[in-house]
Amino acid sequence: MSQDTVPKPLLTAQIMAATVPLLAIIWVLKLPTHMGLLIFPEQIAAVMLALSLATIYLNTRGRSGLPRGVDIALALLSLGVGGWVFARFQVLSEQAIYYPTEALILGVCVVGLVLDTVRRVLGWVLVGIFALFVAYALWSDVLPGALAGRPMPLTELLQYLATDSAATWGSSLQVASFVVVVFVLFGGFLIAVGGGEFFTQLSMRVSGSGPGGAAKIGVTASALFGSISGSAVSNVMSTGVMTIPMMIRSGLSRVQAGAIEAVASTGGQLMPPIMGAAAFLMAELLQVDYREILVAALLPALIYYASIFLQIDFLARRDKVGSLAGERREAMKTILRAGWSTMLGFVVLLGSIFVLNREAEVAATWTVFALVIAALIAQTLRPGMSGSLTLRGCWSALSKTGQAVAEVLLVTAAAGMIVGILSITGLGFTLSILLLDLGGSTLFGMLAVTALVAIVLGLGLPTTAVYLLLASLAAPALVQVGIPPIAAHMFVFYYGMLSMITPPIALASFAAAAISGAGQIRTGVESFRVGWVAYLLPFLFIYKPALLMDGTAGEILYVAVSSLVALVLVAGGVIGHALRPLQGVMRLLWAGTGLATIAPLNALAGHAVEWGVSAFGLLLLAQHLTPVLRARRAAT
Known part of the structure; x- marks a missing residue:
């Protein structure tokens, strides 16, 4: 479908989605500062969130149970709220007490729009969690013991959520807006210049021989692709459509094929150099360079994938599952020649981070420009050659990035509201103390309780939301008992991620089951078995810190x-x-x-x-x- 034939609402959604990564690049390059403009990051983040909300409304138009006109009106309201925050944030953030009615109306609009889109995209779980925290803020005085607190009027709470930098527009949304968005854009352009095909062919060449070759290809492809997607479900849907049927043809059962793909794709959130959105948030919360997170995550990620490879190899030898001798595999020289642009992207990214010591978002922005320039030159010199890119391809990558990050911005905004409530009510500190008491006098007991809470929370939430909540609730308690901060945060990050393969709601496993045709629960149980090492690794972070390169x-x-x-x-x-x-x-x-x-x-x-x-x-x-x-x- 060409742009000329795209319905106007969908074309409008594409334009708004493409604007989101453009705004991120403008902020990362500090163009407002260079132009002498005083603009706060909260203002740009609010506009990006508003564009994402409007995009969601237009894309779900007519599927929400409401008349289409209502969805369009809500999209317009979202844009209006974004413009409102952009125009008035500097005043309201410092003088909201003098404009109580305006701050209240803005609070009602912001909270209502965010929760409504969360309901549409993610269901009711996060909405319900938010409602519980709001109930605590309103009626904390009726609770017994340590949970008792000072209640807040609803009007004051709504004003706070819409105007304070520690709530909706805080660090969570800003990191998602200015770091995660740029890295997702990098991944989008990497795919646009043939990165997906390069990863697939490279996987077939380096791991397609020997017993269980098809499954090893699936694991390698998922690890490589996951390092640029950072999302377990999208990884499954991207690589699984090819690797799962290949595994089934090689002799693995449908359940085994789906489980292997789900576990391998989930590991993409652990695999440097990009990992998932939660890794960027971790760097911000810990106030460390992103490269420190990359270095700490490298060895656990390699151990995770080594365990999958070993299980595949031993299982294939036991069940006589052969290699992919009949599948066509390109020569390594041909693969590398075709993947020159993908390799260029990783060289620029890693060189900028580790050699030039640039911030992660700046390095990713430079990499995007390097990919675009190199690919457009290739297209000009030899149209259609591998690694080339047209202007239409650039537009498509921008638009797809905006649509892909809409959910991330939405989740971080909602999580920012919850973190704001934890901060203003003091509940975060109280829950940390209760966690210490619940864990008992032993470190292992406290870790076990934290792991259980993380998995339960993750059953209905994306990894990013789980990490943000646990980083505020559980990680401080772990740090208080002497655990290094990066180990504490990696612990809750891992267990938040494991919900993707933990029954009864294992989203990555269910996505893989939809492709393999196997039962969802059986695939989830098999995923739990294949990914066993991931449930032990976080405990080893604590007892063996050398796993995180600390030693x-x-x-x-x-x-x-x-x-x-x-x-x-x-x-x-x-x-x-x-x-x-x-x-x-x-x-x-x-x-x-x-x-x-x-x-x-x-x-x-x-x-x-x-x-x-x-x-x-x-x-x-x-x-x-x-x-x-x-x-x-x-x-x-």
Whole structure:
């Protein structure tokens, strides 16, 4: 469908969506400052949120149960509210007490529009959570004990939510507006210049041979694609349409294929260099450079994907699932030649962050310009060549980015309201104290309670919303007991993400089941089994900080190697097969030794015991591997 034939409301939605990333770039490049204009980030973020709300209303026009005219009117109201905040924020943020009626009307409009669009896009869960916090703010005086507080009038609360920088327009929305949007735009242009095809072909070349080749391709493609999408569900829907049927054709069951894709796609939120929106919020909340988050997340992400690869390999050997010998795979030279623009993008991005020490959003903006310039030059010199890009393609990438980030901006605005209520009522501090009491006197008990709360919250919320809530509620309590801040935040981030593959509401698993044709619950349960290591990793952050690159080179190397040994042992013991079958007692010995190797024995029994267990694990692997190597040597 060309632009000339697109219905006017949808074309208007595309224009508004494309404006969102353009505004982000304008702010990141500090153009208002260079022009001598005094504009607050809250003002630009409010306009971007308003454009996103209007885009959602126009895209859901006629599907909300309301007359289409009402949806269009709400879209116009959203734009009006954005312009209102832009024009009056500087006055209302400092002098709202002198304009109570205006602030109240603005509060009603902002809260009503955000909650209505949240209901349309995400359902009622986040709306219900917001309502609970509002109820606390209004009637906290009737609660017993430590939860008792000073109630707020509803009018005062609405005024606060619409005019204070600590609420709707706070750091959460600003990070989403000026960092997440730019990185999503980078991912959009990377796909536009052929990044998706490059990742697919590269995955087939590097991991398509050997047992379970199709599943390994799916995992590799999801890891690569996830590093630029940062969304588990979109990752499943993008790569899964190709990899899931390929896995089924290779001999895996529909349930196994869907579960492997769901777990691999969920890991995309953990994989540097982009991760998910929550990672950028983490950098802002911790007040550290984004590259520190990237470095800390690298080793856990590699361990996560190594566990999936090992399970696939052992499962394929046990069930005689072959490689992809019949699938056509391009030569590596051809793949690299076709993917020159994608590689250029990553070189510019990582070089800007780690070599030039630029802020993450500035680095991503430079990368977008580098991709566009290189691709347009390629299109001019040789139209249609790989990596080229037309002006229509640039427009499409801008529009798709705006539509993709609308939900993120919406979620961060709603979460910002909740965080604002936690701040103004003091409930955040109170809940942290209660969490400390509930966890008991042991660190493990407190971690277990936090993990359970994170998974329960995540059953109906996106990872970003879960992280923002737990960063305000649980992370401070973990820090109070001596856990390093980055480890505490990574802990709640991981468990918030795990809701994507945890039944009964495992969104990534359900998306994969829709493609594979398997049952949703069965796919969710299988995803839980395949992704077992992700449920242990956060505890290891706490007991083995070297996993987050916090330690000497020797400590980091030891943790990496011992974790890999543990993964091999547990995977082989559970599946009952490694390079050759494992039977009875040997299976139990492998699984038990693997769990003991990955456990924090140094905190329980000292370094000598831990090193001894790790050495025994290496002996088990050597005993298993030696006959296999002898047989192969004899065969050759």
